[in-house]
Amino acid sequence: MKHSHRTFENPPALARDVVAEALERALGDTAYEALAAVALVGIALNDNDREFIEHCCIEVGMRAAAGSQLLGLAGLCLGHTARRFGRLSERAVALAEALATRAELDPSDVDGRALDGLDDIRSCLRRSEAE
Template sequence: MHSHRSFENPPALPHHLVAEVLERALRDHPAYFEAQLKAEWEAASVLVGTALNDDDAGFVEYWCVRVGTLAPSGSPLLGLAGLCLGHTARRFGRLGAEALALAGSLAARSEADPEDVDARAQDGYDDVRSFLGLW
């Protein structure tokens, strides 16, 4: 029997729910591995949905920067924040100085130590440079 997996982009959520989920993921580090995975998965889904579908560029950038700055080393949210900065650059055609610096920093950390930040940060930074004409 062959199963097919499908992927759907998560929707954008109301801003108060985005803030609640992401703040909880950044604040709480559950002692139980399964609880931590659930919190990270939920935060990842919310961040991606926001980056891909929310029309408030400032809100999207704020949360990408906040997650990319505050998530602990080794968290999958770091690479994802870098990737989402790439989505933000593609969708809105701009990033602020702090977001641009963070995208570069996360990519450099990923190159230096993939255990610290996963390779999605490098993909995101490639998108940032491409869509903002920084090559």
């Protein structure tokens, strides 16, 4: 029996125009969601502009169709952003909460990554307030 080992590498932050184009394309056609997912994760983990990351996550979270893999990912990426920067805008927190609620109610609408993201947000924002 041959075993295959999968490896995962965090994607780099892409240029902002590339990210914007990838997200816009995926919001119009689900065939492009994989590239948009890489772009979103890349900026959440590596871009140094919290407001840009939040903007992208909010756009995806507000505009992606129900059931899109990008919805849960937007919530997760907001969690990464909270962990990295120690803060989020009220609008980003509200979106993360809404996505997590949708995930609890119907995992076929928003996947469970939104719940993980909200956990990170609550943990990181509480910790930064205590410091």
